[in-house]
Amino acid sequence: MTSLEFTNISRSYKKGLPVLDGVTFSVAPGEVVGLLGRNGAGKTTLIRIAMGMLFPHYGSVRVFGLSPTDDPVAVKKRVGYVSEDQVFPGRLTIAELIDFHRYLFAQWNDVLERQLLDRFGLHTGSKIKQLSKGEARQVALLCAVCHRPELLILDEPAGGLDPAARREFLETSIQLLNREGTAILFSSHHMTDVERIGGRVVLLDKGKVRLDRDLDVLREETCMAMVPRAWASEPAGVEAIPGCLGVRLVLDEWHAVFNGTPESVHRSLQQSLGASNIRCVSLPLEELFIELVGGDRKEVGAA
């Protein structure tokens, strides 16, 4: 069974302006999926739907086969959730907050709780409102994982954290993942974090899934071709070539993302355009992100 499954999810806040528009993908046990997209692409809305905090207007979401709005308790027992803007009552101490969570979850693991408190160097007597941003996020992670969830959903968990705190957060997530079967869905703008712990990426763009692919495949079998404008006056001339995922004009060159290794794409472009001075390079995730959803670009059908 899948850990998490979105089927054709649509949702809008204003009529006729969908934030999510037919999103379908799933997360298998043990998988780490990075949810990418620009601000406003619909990542947080999708995550809130998975947590049962929002209804989809169309489509369905299943967490371990259950609906998070019909079976909220059964679902929440098996899910951990951390978000960037999570708010805990500021007047509580860490100890009181943990007691509250321990009371909610029968399967709360005291050993893991102690390990994480030691590791993060947290003093349980401190009040939540006195914590630094990084410490508050560590408390949130502790509260999200000590019931040993089978699915961890992280909405921009490392936003605003310094590199050392981010790494510590990732290390803790990986350790949790190493428990058989725990899956992670996390949204992030830190592409190196996604490349480091992600197995697969789902790229949302204007409410639709633009790309859903294994990172290794993305790294090895996706590349960017730089085609001088002389070889194609309109973007359609490049878009029409099989395997093209997106085109944009940069100065006097088309930057086109293609499925395929740089060598194979170079060969097929030479054949179809008869051009000789085309360069093809493989791209790190950050560059790929910018090429596919950044700034001024022409739309090509979803990947």
Place this chain on the structure above:
Amino acid sequence: MDLFVNPSGELSIYRQIMRQITEAIAGGRLIAGEKLPSHRDLSEQLVVAPLTVKKAYDELEALGYIETQRGRGTFVCARLPRIDPDDQNDQLRERARQLLSQAYLAGLRLPDVEKMLKDADRELTGGAAARKFNDNGEKVKQ
């Protein structure tokens, strides 16, 4: 064994892991029968997804460099895959020619290239501890 991954590197992470383990075996820093960390331990050490390390191990196993013994762990194979020496020599000679032509085009001379090869050897074998062979031509650790 010290491994290092660069998430933004040219190679995907599982290939970076594969390459470093293969180099460690080639250089004698990992010897036949030596135990590798479990894929879970290595994933925590490198802070990468466990499935990524598992993929690297699976590929190395398919290539015959390492083997998993159920309940015991993962080990460097006692008998490493032999590649036909004739094929291999032709390939290596070709590579040597490419290396030299690239070096000469860059204005280097033969002694510069020899020095580079020696440096690479030191990196592969891990410092001055040049590996030794026993009478059967098998690698032994010093």
